[in-house]
Amino acid sequence: MQLLRSMLYVPGSRVSAIEKARELPADAVILDLEDAVIPDQKPGARKAVADVLSAGGFGPRAALVRVNAGGTPWHHEDVSMVAVSGAAGVVLPKAEDPSQVEAVAARLDDEMSVWAMIETPRGVLAAERIASTSGVAGLIAGTNDLRLDLQAKVSPDRAALTHALQMIVLAARAAGVAAIDGVFNAPKDAEGLRRECLQGRLFGFDGKTLIHPEQLGIANDVFGPTPDEVSFAARQIEGFTSAQANGQGVAVVDGVIVEELHVRSARQLIVKADLIRDRGW
Structure with missing residues (x-):
């Protein structure tokens, strides 16, 4: 069994934050080369992440890398770097078809896995096939992008996302892989985070992706047994x-x-x- 209560995004361009992540109580660390890094800094961030991974030191934390999506100018080199980095695997944004996952998995070491982000309507509809693709370890809900694509309004109960979130969990459970809930965008709102974590656990998610170290305690608490x-x-x-x-x-x-x-x-x-x-x- 792998602990996946908390998966913390860390900008790949911030080496000091990555160094700190080695000591944080996160079950997994996602070194981010995508949304957290502006285009001009992407090559430098890729090099920084490669250097950090080669140094190791993450202990029991799974060290993953979110690469830039397929079709972007940085995708190929991102995946090539991860393949020889010693990371636990790739977080693949905007997965919409098993062929995208297969193309990435084919370039990775056998010990590495792909975590497919389901963050578009097409991705949700293809979630069952994506989850069943060889090399996939889990599905991650990309709730921010999904909400935008659905043209849905933000609400504390995430009513507009409920069907999609449940489909992601269903697909993951049918394939026997992990299901991770999306991020909560207000790092200082502890009450709101706990409410959303409780909802995610109620839906059946194994854990939650996070954007700030201060969110780790609540996610670990809610997604751990009492x-x-x-x-x-x-x-x-x-x-x-x-x-x-x-x-x-x-x-x-x-x-x-x-x-x-x-x-x-x-x-x-x-x-x-x-x-x-x-x-x-």
């Missing part, structure tokens, strides 16, 4: 084990029916809690 959830999971396992010993196929724990599928989920939750405890954040 003490009550861990305790209940342990009781589910214990109750089901006792029921089986007595020749029963189901148990009742805290007034709730527990079957084998619930026990599998409980075991996964406890493994996740153990990983978080061992990581220390």
Whole structure:
């Protein structure tokens, strides 16, 4: 199991921010060569990211690189750099067709993966096929671009994006890959971030992409199991084990029916809690 509660975007042109990211409580760091870097700085940012990755030091954090989208002047060289960088993989913007993902995956080392950003209407409609493409480790919701393309208004409940977000989760789960929620644009609005993280977890997302280190604590908290959830999971396992010993196929724990599928989920939750405890954040 890989922890993916928090995936922090860090501008590839800001070496000091990347250096700091090595010590931040982020489950993954996305070194960004796309939106966070202006055109004139893209070649320099690519070189800086390559140097930082070669130095390593990210510990248990997955170090990913968001390349510029296919069809841009920087895409080919971005992917070529990542392929020999030692990064965990590529974050591919504006994925709309499996062929785009296949073209990138074919250039990567076998240990690297592609994280496809679903941020256009065409991407949402193709999400199932993209998620099932060989080499894809997860789907990332690109909510800002998607909202613009849909000509939808911003609202705290993200009502206009609900269908698209659920389609992304459905596609990811059908393919057995991760699903990561989009960014929350107000770094100082802790209450708004928590509300959106809770909504994302309710939808089934594994974690959230973030734009500021101050957002890490809330994302890690919301997308990690609570003490009550861990305790209940342990009781589910214990109750089901006792029921089986007595020749029963189901148990009742805290007034709730527990079957084998619930026990599998409980075991996964406890493994996740153990990983978080061992990581220390």
